[in-house]
Amino acid sequence: MSDPVIELDHVNKWFGAFHVLKDVSMRVGKGEKVVVCGPSGSGKSTVIRCINRLEEHQKGRILVDGIELTGDVRQIERIRKDVGMVFQSFNLFPHLTVLENLTLAPNWVKNAPMKEATETAMYYLERVRIPEQAQKYPGQLSGGQQQRVAIARALCMKPKVMLFDEPTSALDPEMIKEVLDVMVELAHEGMTMVCVTHEMGFARTVADQMIFMAEGQIVETAPPAEFFAAPKTERARQFLGQILGH
């Protein structure tokens, strides 16, 4: 494995008295795709939200591209520029058009001239196959379209890593595929990705590593073929039985 882009070293986090993350360690190499799965409440979303400091960890070390995440605001903002994030609930900015959603951060954070930011935005809108929606407001798009815009918005910052926090969980079933297709394409291009998802078909296709979490701990790490065929722990067997067994 080349130098890790993301490195978590015995990360611990508490919400009040509740211990959400217990000694979580993982390494994600450049170009690697990691799928994090586990039952609800297992801390999988919290882990990836720690990677761009939407949540603060209390113990352990998190390094992104060699920079350690501390309370230093400048470090945090520097890391966030390089880490794209896609949320379950899209979180597009409803008062801006699709194009404005895409050009805002490159223009303000990276000081890209508007012309260049617009070109980049249109390029990624083509990539997610909705260039014709550029002038619309997010509220006028379907859920699947909104999530694709959200992916394009993150890509416009030319991130080194993409984090996906259950990107298809809020979508109607018929819209899941259009979003997954975009994600698969992105994976094939060599983007480093960490995805929290229950889409096991997607995991099988693109993941280099499966991470299974339960009760705030990493229970099992394995390549998908191994993980799906022969999970080592009872917890993982149970979990897979529940989500694949119908």
Place this chain on the structure above:
Amino acid sequence: MSDQSSHNPKTASEIASHVEEPSQAELHTHRRNAFAGLGWARDNLFSNIPNTILTVLSVALLVWAAPPLLDWMLLKATFLNEDPAACREAGGACWSFVTVKHRFILFGLYPYDEHWRPLLAMALFIAALAISCDSRFWNMRIVYVWGLVLPVCGILMWGGWLGLTFVPNDKWGGLPLTLILATLGIVLAFPLAVLLALGRRSDMPAIRAICVGYIETVRGVPLVSVLFMASIMFPLFLPEGLTIDKLLRAQLGIMLFTAAYLAEAVRGGLQALPKGQYEAADALGLGYWQKTRLIILPQALRLVIPPIVNQFISCFKDTSLVIIIGLYDLLTTAKTALADPSWRAFYVESYVFAAFIYFLFCYFMSRYSQYLERRLNAGLRR
């Protein structure tokens, strides 16, 4: 047509089929026109028994109240006769009082021969306000407009330059005073309110404590006492020889008071925004002020247009409280105009006139806020 049909059924049916539709439609619209009023009345006024009772009561109230009111306001009213005796004789409203006293009510103690100055200043001021309501000017142009209008208004009101005699601001009064106090109070309070609301939600305990302390203290005190403190207590704390103008102190008092209330309205908007909006802005690497300016405030302020305008209207009317520190705002001049013994009986007319002016401004603000809400939310409708 019936003649034709008996002779030649085929053609008749043909004609009928051609003619039937338009003629039916025509008949329909015709009938609808004729019965539109009736249908509307049935649907809206007599749809059920409680509705019918309310309708009958309303009509009765109108019949009982409207004719005497109309009599008083218009038919028996005196408009131009400048003799109070004529008013008493006519028995109706004495609008002559307004005719005689309107200049004092509008401009207070401002030197009579110089009334054109506050009039012109007010016209410019209101024109600038009107321009500010137009979204096409929401850029640098608005800064130029006010950058020009405010100094010109200042020169007109104070004078002492370009051959205009100097009028100290304790001679200002009436509508210009009310407009200045209210507009500057609101315009200056607004940015302060936004900062207070943001501060109240800050992660930094010291800033949060200051903002909470300020808001809660000011909200716990009536405006009257804020004005009293500004006019009577505050000068006691100033070093000997240093004085701050009374009008300025009242202006600051109103501004600081309004800001505390506005801050709470703005905070409501900040809290109503989904957490995801904050997180998405963070995740993109926007700094705090970028996030606040580009993502949070544009959405949060839209959400709270109604309570914000509510506060504006309230501030506009509350300026009348400056009477207690001896400033001659619109309501005070209306009251003072009654001090003339020969017109003392016509206090209703005086207050109706003042109320009408207040109403004009407040009603406009209310309508404008509705327009603004519709316009700004057009893109957000789903």
